Amino acid sequence: MIEITKKEKNSRSLTFKTKSGVINTPFFMPDATRGFVKSMGLDDLRGVGMGPMVVNTYHLYLQPGMELVKEAGGVHKLMNWDKPLLSDSGGYQVFSLIHKNPKMGKVTEDEVIFKSPLDGSMHRITPEKAIEIQFDLGVDMMVCLDDPCPNDYPKEKIAAAVERTIRWGRRCKDEYARQIAARNIPEENRPLIFGVIQGGEYLDLRKRCADGLAQIGFDGYGFGARHVDSDGNFLSEVLEYTASIIPENALRFALGIGTPSDIVKCHSFGWDMFDCVIPTREGRHGKLFVWKRDADIHSGSFYETVNMNNEKFRHDFSPVDADCECELCRNYSRGYLQHLFRMKEPLGMRLSAIHNLKFYMELMEKLRAS
């Protein structure tokens, strides 16, 4: 079902089908964590040519809650989004909550118990429950509950996280099979399921995790945990190595990556799919991505980031990017955008998110064409 076209070096291009449509790789998904891309409406998303997006199990489970999602008829119906959706398991949220503050929860072999940061109520999540919720969401792609511990943990703790991630991967896969059977889901509507490869910056642990998960068998494999070191340096070697040990005919999902240049790098390593808050968040914060003239995405710096709040743009009545055809660049100037930000007008955030996502969409088009 996954069609692969091999390209130069490690990079490649795949075509695969989900119940909500065909997807060509590489592709980037914005984070619609709580069922919406912050500040953007459906017309905005369609306007930039948006395809698949990411929603989050943990956030939707807490708000608005699964009762409402089910009542709406699933997350697609709730959002009125008919293109593919991938749900992240929520492992990242629960574990980072607990790793930052042990009082927020407890991890045992069987389950994770955590306190909702919203109202302090206690919740428990198991690998089985994470999968069941994702079936209730009705997404096209789902992710196993994993243990993404911080990279600076001692190796033995990361090794333990790897083993737990594998064991939980097994339980997720078993639950997945049960849900498929119980819900009578035909093969063509079957959601894809992803395991997540942990192991910090240790290549042997990444290998152990990838092999353990591959033995269980998944449609795709994700790269888990932070991909930058404590100084913010991108862990290229780990990303490149991990991509190389994932089964050839499986999807490679670089979770949480990244900046435009990180994505280009990872694509050259063989990663197929990406998601990140950067384009939308940085847009809302006033930082916009702008192509350099005659940009060659494989030649280092092909873009720059422009902080539209900088004083020097106050009197700049030219568009953010004269060659860009997004709603912002077609209609408004830099000086006007800065005015919107200074006035804290939500329109500024929306236009900037649109612009940055358009930039990312164009980047992915260029990668697919290259």
Added chain:
RNA sequence: GGGUCGGUGGCAGAGCGGUCAAUUGCUCGCGACUGUAAAUCGCGCGUCUCCGGACUACGGGGGUUCGAAUCCCUCCCGGCCCA
């Protein structure tokens, strides 16, 4: 004209004898943001600096004091009340 309260850094507004170059908020300048507790967060914001400090500052002027944004006198300006 009389009385009264007040004049503090871009703004608002603390401080009311030393620990004050002066709390705090906003504005302003810059930076960060990578499976979204993020319309958030951090740093800076008198001048100069060999980064230890030095200098000029709390309406103007004068005084008291070892020492004043803080007390006294006077002038200027503003609010309110009475004529």
